[in-house]
Amino acid sequence: MTQSLAQAMAAFAPELPLAVGYSGGADSTALLLACVQKWPGQVSAVHVHHGLQDAADDFEAHCQRVCAALDVSLTVQKMDASHAPGQSPEDAARRARYKAFEALALMDKAQVAIKSIAIAHHADDQIETLLLALSRGAGLPGLSAMPQRWTRAGLRYYRPLLRVSGADIRRWLAEQDAAFVTDPSNVDERYTRNRIRAQVLPALAQCFPHFRDTFARCSAHAAQAQAILLEVAQQDLALVGVPPRIKLLQALSQPRLANVLRHWLHSCHQATPSAAQLDELMRQIAACQTRGHALHLKIAQGFCERRGANLHWYNL
Template identity: 70%
Template sequence: MTQSLAAAMQAFTPRLPLAVALSGGADSTALLLASARRWPGQVHALHVHHGLQAAADDFERHCAALCARLQVPLTVRRVDARHAPGQSPEDAARQARYKAFEAMALDSQAQSAIQTIALAQHADDQVETLLLALSRGAGVAGLAAMPAQWQRGGLHWCRPLLGVAGADVRAWLRAQGEPWVEDPTNSDERYTRNRIRHRLLPALQQAFPQFRDTFARSCAHAAQADELLQELAVADLAATGRPPRIAALRLLSRARQANVLRHWLRSDHGTTPSAAQLDALLRQIAACTTRGHRIHLKVGRGHVVREGEALHWYNQQVLDFISARDGGAPKQSSQ
């Protein structure tokens, strides 16, 4: 069930010292204020200057003033968050932000042995993430939305406000008499997340007042299913080999082939196939009954090719080298 901010913070038991990711908005301001009160002298603030809008300097000044008043050390890092061709601006900024948080926390001069990084996403953010995943046709990993805690880079990451409604966070902050800054892009409905926030969430509130709780349960069920699929994929990859052998793959059901191939591509090569690419690969595996059957398919940011009895994945640079070495490009398999 959704919680009050006070209850959420009471249940939050981080490994100290704690770093709070501070944007200067209402949510991160509330998290920093509540954390600084509960663990005085044990809290740091981390601010990322994206440089993507004119207001970024104002965000940094607000964070500096807030941290000075709370006597909380502040570390600021400027990043280049411009998106690459084909990448969404939101995803580029998110990736740059998380890398910067990790780097700041691990910086020996800034960290004072920081153990935990706390992020201020709340229950409405979780709903938005789930609806975004649904709009994109995501599988169970996407429908699991945002985890409440995880390990990365030797740090413990937490979202202690994930069960608190956004309106309750702001109400708590107003009761403290604490100001915050508003990101002007939050009202820009060119971004899908903002359209969900401003159009869908009010409609859900009217039609299904308990939607935050029920959606959170669905996310939890999806997260559990994804964990089971990952365990199965690890076992199947151990059986099929790294790289996976085609004959061993063909002993699995089509669903298990898809599951283990997604895991192999993500864990070993850091790439994710589209649904169409994965379907094409599965059809080629089903058709691969002779030694002469070639496989050369675009998958993720590279290509899956058959070499002997196994599948291999190469990015384009490596494929060009192999092509030059062998005197020509591999033949495309028919689809």
């Protein structure tokens, strides 16, 4: 069920001290204020200066003023978030933010003792993520949308507002009389996520008033199913070995073969095959019935090939 911001914060219990990812926008402003109110003296802020907009310096100055008024320590991380060919600007910015958070954790522990980072994604962001995954024909990992908590590079991350609507956040901010900045890129409908926010979510609210709850439940079911698949993949990978033995791969059912190949490629090589690549790889594995049968196939950013009895992946 969706929550009010107050309910979400009452249930939020991170390990302290806590850093809040603070852009200066409405959502991160609400999260920062709510955390400072709940844990005075235990909260700091980190602002990622992406360097992508003319207004980026103004955003930083706003964050400096707000944090000074709150007596909150602010760390500004300047990152190059320009996107590579074929990469979306949103993905490049997201990767830059995580690099900034991880750099924060590597700073002098006597000065920065951050154990947890809170990010202000909310229920509408979660629905947008699910719809984008559906539009790409994603599997269970994509349909699981965003997790509420996870660990990365030794840091614990939290999304405490993931069941709070954007409208509720703005109502709470109005009650606090809190100032925030508006990133013009967030209303630019050239970006698919912004078109979903402006056009699709209002239509869903008319047709399915409780869509935030039901869609979130769908993502939770997908996440639970994916957790089971991961357990099976780990067991199967232990059985077939690393690198996998082709004969042992051939003994698996097609669904389990696809599952363990995805897990091996992702966990060992950070490679994600397309559906067509994975289908062809499984076909070629099945065809390896003689000692001399060759296998060489483009998979993600590298290649899979047969070397003796085993399947290998390498990147040029």
